[in-house]
Amino acid sequence: MSIKIITCKKSRIDKVDFQNLSFGKEFSDHIFITEFDGKNWVNKRIQPFEAIPLNITLSALHYGQSIFEGLKAFRDINNQIQIFRPKDNFIRMNKSANRMCMQEIPEDIFFSGLVELCKIDNKWISNIQGNSYYLRPLMFAIDDSFGVHASENYVFAIIGCAVGAYYSKNLKLKVETEFSRACIGGTGFAKTAGNYAASLLATKKANKEGYDQILWTDVIEHKYIEELGSSNIFLLYENKLITPNLRGTVLDGITRDSVIKLAITFGYSVEERVISIDEIIQLHTSNKLIEIFATGTAASVISIKELSYYGHSINLEIKENNLASKLKNKLEEIKLSKTDDIFNWNFHVKI
Numbered sequence: 001m002s003i004k005i006i007t008c009k010k011s012r013i014d015k016v017d018f019q020n021l022s023f024g025k026e027f028s029d030h031i032f033i034t035e036f037d038g039k040n041w042v043n044k045r046i047q048p049f050e051a052i053p054l055n056i057t058l059s060a061l062h063y064g065q066s067i068f069e070g071l072k073a074f075r076d077i078n079n080q081i082q083i084f085r086p087k088d089n090f091i092r093m094n095k096s097a098n099r100m101c102m103q104e105i106p107e108d109i110f111f112s113g114l115v116e117l118c119k120i121d122n123k124w125i126s127n128i129q130g131n132s133y134y135l136r137p138l139m140f141a142i143d144d145s146f147g148v149h150a151s152e153n154y155v156f157a158i159i160g161c162a163v164g165a166y167y168s169k170n171l172k173l174k175v176e177t178e179f180s181r182a183c184i185g186g187t188g189f190a191k192t193a194g195n196y197a198a199s200l201l202a203t204k205k206a207n208k209e210g211y212d213q214i215l216w217t218d219v220i221e222h223k224y225i226e227e228l229g230s231s232n233i234f235l236l237y238e239n240k241l242i243t244p245n246l247r248g249t250v251l252d253g254i255t256r257d258s259v260i261k262l263a264i265t266f267g268y269s270v271e272e273r274v275i276s277i278d279e280i281i282q283l284h285t286s287n288k289l290i291e292i293f294a295t296g297t298a299a300s301v302i303s304i305k306e307l308s309y310y311g312h313s314i315n316l317e318i319k320e321n322n323l324a325s326k327l328k329n330k331l332e333e334i335k336l337s338k339t340d341d342i343f344n345w346n347f348h349v350k351i
């Protein structure tokens, strides 16, 4: 495949403080971009990270055909670049595309885009503890007419971004019982813009009330837990790790899947099933509940210290060396090639 390379005039890397990165602000020098013209993906190119001209009529803005992915590249202990599970992001992106009635992205374009961007901006992939290079594939509709229809023209782009550790503290969650994120038959399993727009008001309200994030529940009874705004949830009791089953309303997290597979190798039994708030309260009251944690690419694995349901709080003691931190460490060891990559999760980028 031929990709045109247009390099930036001057790198911005010298202005970046790699010791103090916040999430999603330090975009690297280049992006990968291509357009679908109704027939073919054309004009595949690496170009400088800069504003691109777009029409005010573009249909993604009006009718929301917009999807994205999030994955990370790491500089491992051998100074090699590894992308974590990109094939899974590729598959999920096309699931989102299908649900939103958008063009599928071909595998070779998705992978060449990732590889070329990692190559050209490889200096942005630092080996500082906790740092990584966040990759954000994005596709949106660019037809310019007001009739509501599935667009024929699209932009697919990949943006790269140097990031540090995402959350540093343990989370305080509000179990949401007023607003809803996703219903069966809806778009909850797709990484599509509207899901996040719909979540903002509830999240803002929860933040004002002193919570870090929302734990979404089912739309009908608000009794069965689903996930957080951008991460999945797990609970540990006895030797059992449980997580809500994917029922069309829960995003099929790649970190979720990694955690399930690793926990099994650690000797836990893992169940994906319906989990009610009542069950959680019961487990907690009978002193059986050991841990709750959230998983996602941005945050990896993060402990939850408090869960509040109609103002009733469940507080959990966060112990050192708990399962959340063991999983987080194991994942990091794999990503940095400090241990065997038994599931073949790393995708090596030759520079």
Ligand SMILES: *Cc1c(COP(=O)(O)O)cnc(C)c1O
Pocket: 070, 191, 227, 228, 229, 230, 231, 232, 251, 252, 253, 254, 255, 256, 295, 296, 297, 298
């Ligand atoms: C991206 C996302 C997740 C986590 O998925 P990962 O593949 O682990 O990053 C979970 N829930 C929602 C709603 C998300 O958008």
